[in-house]
Amino acid sequence: MISHTPNFTGWSAAILHREDSNTERLMRQFGLLGIRATQQWLPLAAADLPDIVLVDADQGFDDLLPWEKENPPKPVVALLGSEAPGRIAWALGCGAGAIIAKPIATSAVYPALVMALSIHEERKAVADKLQHLEERVRLRPLVHAAVEKLMAARKLDEEGAYRLLRDCAMRRRLPMEQIAAFILGGAEPLPEAI
Incomplete structure (x- = not known):
């Protein structure tokens, strides 16, 4: 869990979403935050993981992300315009630590990044502690x-x-x-x- 407000300057982000006004707003906001962002609607390669991943939860599919469900190696933010329970469950299953509602309001971007980073670090700490305890039990x-x-x-x-x-x-x-x-x-x- 982070105890300070992070500075994302120099970070990289992948936006897995079809190009539209939402991705344009994200790209502009990331530029203001000092984040180098790419936008694509192709599966993300495991070898090229950015510091943070934003994924379209409305149209996302399982092969879009290169990791096991619920175990992302990087913080994940879901971009969601739907209230469909299946789409929310898909976002959570991908390990999303935050959701930005569509249409995207620029004021929602930074808090979502902070939340996703915090949740990701907390999950990693819990997983590390669990692994340590399992080793001790073994x-x-x-x-x-x-x-x-x-x-x-x-x-x-x-x-x-x-x-x-x-x-x-x-x-x-x-x-x-x-x-x-x-x-x-x-x-x-x-x-x-x-």
């Missing part, structure tokens, strides 16, 4: 095995062995899973009970 059997090894070697109960492992990790400023892997692999001597 490594929990190592911690359990290290606790059992400490219980047998140091004649401790489970709570005492866990506390010893945790204290060792805290002293070394390393994750418990890493210390457990070191102990099990023989790279770390068994810590002494304090």
Whole structure:
């Protein structure tokens, strides 16, 4: 989540929309914001992703965007003139973090860009945290095995062995899973009970 109002100067944008008065307004507004924009009604190439993508949600189709649904690598803004639930769902499914209603009002552009960027960064942070937690859960059997090894070697109960492992990790400023892997692999001597 962004904590400041971003400056989009120097950014690039792709407007995936047929050329019309809406795209003309967007191009003018992007020029004022210092954004280099291109407009096309062809599928976006994965190798040429801009900093932000604006997509026509009224006529958009799945192959227009080169990423898996709901997992955009860049912030996405949907351009929407319809109230059709299917078109709104399509925009959300593409990962849109903001919507600009058509006909486009220039005053709606900057707030939508800020919103899309904020939502995108928040999604990335949540995904990174989830990946970290999944990795820790995957490594929990190592911690359990290290606790059992400490219980047998140091004649401790489970709570005492866990506390010893945790204290060792805290002293070394390393994750418990890493210390457990070191102990099990023989790279770390068994810590002494304090």
